[in-house]
Amino acid sequence: MKRDALIILCVLCLGGWPSFAQENSPARNAAGAADTCYWENLGIKAIGYVQCSSEVDIDSAYFWLKESVGHLKEASSGAVLYHFADISFQRAKSDRACRKEFLQDYGQAFCYAKAALLSDTTDENRRKQMGSVLHKLSEMLIKCKFISREVLEEAYLSKVRTQETDSVSLCNMLSVLKLLECEDGNLYVEIADSLYRSGKTGETASMLAYAYSEKGEYDACMHYFEEAIALESDEGQKADIAYDAALVLFKGGKWMQARGYCQKALLFNEHYGRAYLLLAYIYASDIRWSRNSDLNKCTYFLVIDKLLKAKSVDPDVAQEADQAISMYASCTPKINDLFLLGYREGDRITIGGWIGETTTIR
Numbered sequence: 195m196k197r198d199a200l201i202i203l204c205v206l207c208l209g210g211w212p213s214f215a216q217e218n219s220p221a222r223n224a225a226g227a228a229d230t231c232y233w234e235n236l237g238i239k240a241i242g243y244v245q246c247s248s249e250v251d252i253d254s255a256y257f258w259l260k261e262s263v264g265h266l267k268e269a270s271s272g273a274v275l276y277h278f279a280d281i282s283f284q285r286a287k288s289d290r291a292c293r294k295e296f297l298q299d300y301g302q303a304f305c306y307a308k309a310a311l312l313s314d315t316t317d318e319n320r321r322k323q324m325g326s327v328l329h330k331l332s333e334m335l336i337k338c339k340f341i342s343r344e345v346l347e348e349a350y351l352s353k354v355r356t357q358e359t360d361s362v363s364l365c366n367m368l369s370v371l372k373l374l375e376c377e378d379g380n381l382y383v384e385i386a387d388s389l390y391r392s393g394k395t396g397e398t399a400s401m402l403a404y405a406y407s408e409k410g411e412y413d414a415c416m417h418y419f420e421e422a423i424a425l426e427s428d429e430g431q432k433a434d435i436a437y438d439a440a441l442v443l444f445k446g447g448k449w450m451q452a453r454g455y456c457q458k459a460l461l462f463n464e465h466y467g468r469a470y471l472l473l474a475y476i477y478a479s480d481i482r483w484s485r486n487s488d489l490n491k492c493t494y495f496l497v498i499d500k501l502l503k504a505k506s507v508d509p510d511v512a513q514e515a516d517q518a519i520s521m522y523a524s525c526t527p528k529i530n531d532l533f534l535l536g537y538r539e540g541d542r543i544t545i546g547g548w549i550g551e552t553t554t555i556r
Contacts, residue, residue, distance in 0.1 A: 225548050230266065237262030243278065255263050256281045263302060268309040272323040276330055279303040283334060293340060297349040301366040304331050307364075312506035335370065346371065347381055354388045361398075364389040368401065377408040390418075396426030400435055407442045415442060415453075423458075433462035437469050440476075467508025471515060474500035478522060483547030489536065491527040493545050496553040498522055529555070 211264035244250055259278040263270050269277075279300050286296035311324040315503035350367050353359050359367070367385050371377055386405035390398040399422035406415040419439040426432050440455035453476050459469040474497045497514040498519055529539050537543060537555055544552045 197494075230269070233265040234271070234274075237266070237270065237278075241273060244281065252281060252285060256285060257485050260299070263306065266315065269307040270306055270310075271476045272307065272310075272320075272327040275303045275307050276327050279334060281332055283338070286338075287340065290340075294349045296338075297346070297370065300331070300335060301363065301370060304328065304369060305362055306364045307331065343376060343379065344379070346376060349379060350385065353482065354385055359388075361392050364392065365401075369556070377405070379409075383406065391513060394421075394425060396422045396431055396435060399425055400438065403439070404442070407446070407501070410446070412443070412446060415439075419455075429462045433459045433466050433469070437466065438460060438470070440469070440472055444472060446475055447479075449480050452476050453549075465507040467504040467511035467515075469506035470500045470507065471511055471518070474498075474504070474522075475520065477545075477549060480548075483545055483549060486535065488531045489543075490525040491525060492532075492543050492555065494522045494526045495543075495555060496545050496551055498526075498545070499553050526556075 201346045224235055229276075236258050237455035240255050244252075244255050256278075259274060259281055262274055263278045266274075268398075282292070282296045285292040307324045307327045311321055311328065315321075317433065354364070354367075364385055368382065368389070371382050371385070376382060383402075383405040386402040388397075390402045392398075399418045403415050403418035403422060406418065416439065419442075421433060422435045423432050426435060436455045436459035440452045440459065443449075443452035443455060453473060456473045456476065460468050464471075477500065478497045481490045483493065484490050501515045501519045501522070505512040532538070532555060534550055539555055541555045542552055544550070
């Protein structure tokens, strides 16, 4: 009750409930276009109207919020951005004709909230607010049972193919598809390709690489990862892209290729702890190089080498490395069993097969 009273008081102080005819008048719009306060107040009044009115005209509330967000963009408050998407969501649930519009509205709200989060580096409260809004928007989309692949294609494909969208909108489309776990289809690839063609950068080439990885087309995926590395000028970013490529290949069971990209990441950044961690996991995934099981278990000594290296170059991964070392240490062969094969503690042994690296028995 106290909260509702405060909202009503706020609305009354701002001039009462908005009138559709009054708010949409050409004179008011002309005056308000340069009046940030006006558009802020309109969004606040719309929220108050929805929360406090006994009979809500949802279309009017939607119009006011849309106008407010349309003018303020990333300068909108988190509350206005969220309620704009939420009201559009309510309309889409009750009217199939509004579902395409909801995707566009959701995209705007998500895009502006993300832009505000990235740009407001000094206002910690606003950053927290926008982070919360993005989380709520993500949850909202996941609950959208009525958004099918067909609806997504209807909303996105025509715009992409007629080049009606800018790079920000294309990035947002990819975010929506990712949240709805629709990254494995042609639509995701087509949008990523359009984004790449709109501006070839390391980031856009990486996005296209991910799109092909979701389809299991690894040749195309690696082609664009290689192009992303070539397009990127920053050594740290190159290392990140190479690591991402290694991770994609590792998940696809392509261990030898994954190892190659880990090594490439370390050429760009020798202190890349996560690349050493991934190397350890790659080697632990395929320990077989001999017909003797105890010799195969010696691969775990090499795994531990990489984990120790990871924590030595990057303290941020030390905890994960220590946990993995504890786990893999229990998998190494017993010294007595190796003694029967001619090996003693402290001896060097070369792990054969595709690995071809030397480690120490301990």
